[in-house]
Amino acid sequence: MIRNQWSDEVAKEWCDVAPQTPADQVLALRVYTSRLIGMDPDLVMHGGGNTSVKVRRKNLFGDMEDVLHVKGSGWDLEVIEAAGLPGVRLEPLKRLRTLDALSDEDMVNVQRNNLLDSAAPNPSVETLLHAYLPHRFVDHTHATAFLVLANLPNAAERCREIFGDRLGIVPYIMPGFNLAKVAADIYDTNPDVEGLLLLQHGHFAFGDTARQSYERIIEHTNLAAAALDLDGPTDIAPRDYDALPDAVVDLRGALAQCGGDGDTVPMPILDVRANHSILEFLERRDIAQLLSRGVASPDHVIRIKGRPLHLQRSTWKQGAAAIAAAIASFQQDYKTYYSREVARSSQPKTMLSSLPSLVWMEGVGIIGVGASAKAASVAADLGVQNARVRSVGEDQGGFHPVNEADLFDLEYWSLEQAKLGKSKPPVMVGKVVIITGAAGAIGRAIAGTFASAGADIVLVDQPGTGLKDVATSISKTALAVEMDITQDGASDRAIMAAISRFGGLDILVSNAGAAQTGTMLELDDRQLADSYDLNFFAPYRFARAAAHCFRRQGRGGQLLFNISKQSVNPGHNFGAYGLPKASTLFLMRQLALELGADHIRVNGVNADRIRSGIVTDEFIESRSSARGIEAADYMAGNLLKQEVEARHVAEAFLMLAQMERTTSHVVTVDGGNVEASLR
Ligand SMILES: [Zn+2]
Incomplete structure (x- = not known):
């Protein structure tokens, strides 16, 4: 059960500290409910969700313009501020809808060209969908309950059973221009809906006020959770373990070894999650089938790849060599998948690392793998949510996410490929x-x-x-x-x-x-x-x-x-x-x-002679006075005459x-x- 956390008092506090223009007052409430949504991992995790609000603002010429404030990339809803919801002129975005086709690069370019602040972050790739829905407030989540629902084989039917005609149902299309157009057309045929179910992807709700849109997100999500027997929150909390098998250390070494030769290959960071329900999930009889089905929402592929590395007890108990062999076989499968899918692509692609980003280790836990602790923890969080979506979904009729080709399109999206090699990692990363x-x-x-x-x-x-x-x-x-x-x-x-x-x-x-x-x-x-x-x-x-x-x-x-x-x-x-x-x-x-x-x-x-617990002020005082010199001269009593x-x-x-x-x-x-x- 997700709790409705709206408070008039807190909403007023957000408004009090915001600029007192009508547009900024509305934006303040948008920031407030975005944070309420971002706070709950069963609504939004790691970029899987975005929010927007439409306002009118005066431009430099004194004319009023419609402006869409939509989540900017790189911001987390949980800690978002007004600056994380860049303003984009709405009219040019709406006009794009008349086009038959639009490349992702052109879409991003038009969005950037119409930013009110040219230094603002890129607006979300789901900006056009927000723009084409007429409601003032639009909220989008990848809530756990909706991911279960969205991946059922009869999702549309179950959605109608639960919601009647309160939600429009949108088929799976990769985020971007085409999805925005199709979703807007579906909305237009039934403008009374309160939200949308995006099959194999997530949920939208909208409203005229921040509160209405937020409360619809909560109500819809709780209705879906109740209908799908999804009790309680997903436990993603990391724990400190008194004892983990040596195989975890073997795994880390084997991952580095499979990553390449030489001692300069960065070591991965592992984040182990092992609560009762995770360990129970790893014992499921149908685990092998669930392994290769794909991810709960297609954008997860960027953080956890299309499938985890599965290490059964019988494998990891044999030690590092057996683990390395399992990783090598995973890498071979990944390369085969890449060659199979890249053949369809008209653009050249750069193959990503073939190493797993997520490990299911029977009897040990779900392990996120990343270049840093942050990346490993994102992978672990999504890994735990995915395990729950898979197990509840399978028990509710089946977990059937998007197919391999759709996953590849997201994993090798040109907008993602463009980010590769842009930043050099710091020297101690992975240590x-x-x-x-x-x-x-x-x-x-x-x-x-x-x-x-x-x-x-x-x-x-x-x-x-x-x-x-x-x-x-x-x-x-x-x-x-x-x-x-x-x-x-x-x-x-x-x-x-x-x-x-x-x-x-x-x-x-x-x-x-x-x-x-x-x-x-x-x-x-x-x-x-x-x-x-x-x-x-x-x-x-x-x-x-x-x-x-x-x-x-x-x-x-x-x-x-x-x-x-x-x-x-x-x-x-x-x-x-x-x-x-x-x-x-x-x-x-x-x-x-x-x-x-x-x-x-x-x-x-x-x-x-470094100021510390040994060289205390008292000690310096006694030493310097014994020698009849100033404390500073005592501290600089070396060849360089400078304190160390x-x-x-x-x-x-x-x-x-x-x-x-x-x-x-x-x-x-x-x-x-x-x-x-x-x-
Ligand atoms: Zn989404």
């Missing part, structure tokens, strides 16, 4: 990075630097350090894992967190550390042992657990240690810190020796992470200190 001590000054800088370079980040630090806020400030997808890294099993838990959220691990930055101070004669054994636990044993255990994960993936990996100048150049009272750091320096070299053959690189940074900041350390780690043929190396970041130079 999953764990950073320990991530709430501290240096850890935060490292996390921010790697995230800016496109990596997906797992931040590890103690509870009570504000780690979750740090994660939020770094990126939408960064994961915070609060733990004491010296506890038993901590390293395994941190690696599992990375696997459960991102599918694996590529880089460990062992950064956490703290200094016990005192002369060697004053220290007791306990203090030294504690310092060893934190500054040596914890990094060692994390490195060991990470290296096991890297080996399993079979695609190299990196261990990076924040060591310290203390490892080679003792400082007064810092013996208890320097001893484990010297051991960590040796550990780095020992691991580099032992792991090189697995293409696992092991490197470190020796930093000195956390960001300089972070940049050194990022640089090491990109030095593909460097291992067992220490980069010194201390502004120059001859006594601490490595010999």
Whole structure:
């Protein structure tokens, strides 16, 4: 049951903050109900829906013009603002209806030419359909209930049973000019309808007010859901799993291996979803039939391809080689499909990656695969919705989406092909990075630097350090894992967190550390042992657990240690810190020796005098006053006479992470200190 969330009070708030012209007041309500629709994944997910409103606006000459505000590409309804509903002059759009044919490129061009703001995003590809319906407000969704209905073999009949003549029924046509014309003709034959069912595609509703159109969306969707026994919301929420089989890591490595040779091939990010109904779906007896039928709404093909990779228990339990073989066979099928379909096309096409974007892993879950955590999560969301549409649809009479040729036309749409190769991915895209001590000054800088370079980040630090806020400030997808890294099993838990959220691990930055101070004669054994636990044993255990994960993936990996100048150049009272750091320096070299053959690189940074949990304001004050100098001069007490900041350390780690043929190396970041130079 989808709840009607309209509130007069909130609607008024939207109007109060909008410009007080009649057109902008109407647009404010359009933004409000677009957000209400976008908020519910069972109405709209990831671009699968759009909204519009028609207003009159005065142009520069003082003449009134009809303007259609329609969702612009790149905006999500859930967070849309007025700027995400670009205004397009309506008359030229309406005039297009008199044409017999119009290419997609010409359609986009006319739409862009008639934008009120030439810098606005491209209006939706469904703009003309919105333009040809006379209602002021038009709302379009790919609601779960409507996707079930729209893909039934007798969808038109079921639609009439549920809605009588309240909805017009439009046959499947690819979005664009032809669909807009046919839908408008169907509307014209029965102008009393409240909406349209687009077979094998989705739902439209319209009205004279924002509220009326929105409430029709809700009412129609709930009627369809009730008639189809679709109870409750689709559970797309990701979870953190305490245990996932090693096969998830095998899968990630095998996907990269099948993607091409060389260590520079980006690793995919995996997003595992495994609630009760997903696991139950994967056990269905008819799963093999459901596999190859297609997707719930044709635009899903762009995010999840026409079919998922199916890994049965008997396959993935055999390990990485069996998984790789299943992927290779999927790729072969994809290439065959491409050659079969491209033969019909008059335009040249560029074949997309043949790797799967969605995996059905029996007993494990539905797994979204993408170049980034965002892309993987979109694929996982749509994958979960598709599974539900398939299972409910099949039980209600059959899941019969568009055929292969129609799917190909969408997947290889000229407008989609035009986007290829337009943007260069950032250098760290696809890399999953764990950073320990991530709430501290240096850890935060490292996390921010790697995230800016496109990596997906797992931040590890103690509870009570504000780690979750740090994660939020770094990126939408960064994961915070609060733990004491010296506890038993901590390293395994941190690696599992990375696997459960991102599918694996590529880089460990062992950064956490703290200094016990005192002369060697004053220290007791306990203090030294504690310092060893934190500054040596914890990094060692994390490195060991990470290296096991890297080996399993079979695609190299990196261990990076924040060591310290203390490892080679003792400082007064810092013996208890320097001893484990010297051991960590040796550990780095020992691991580099032992792991090189697995293409696992092991490197470190020796930093000195960085403002942090160790070099506190108090510490700086005592050191500088002992030497009779200013704090700033103490901090700049190096060859360069410049303070070294956390960001300089972070940049050194990022640089090491990109030095593909460097291992067992220490980069010194201390502004120059001859006594601490490595010999
Ligand atoms: Zn649509």
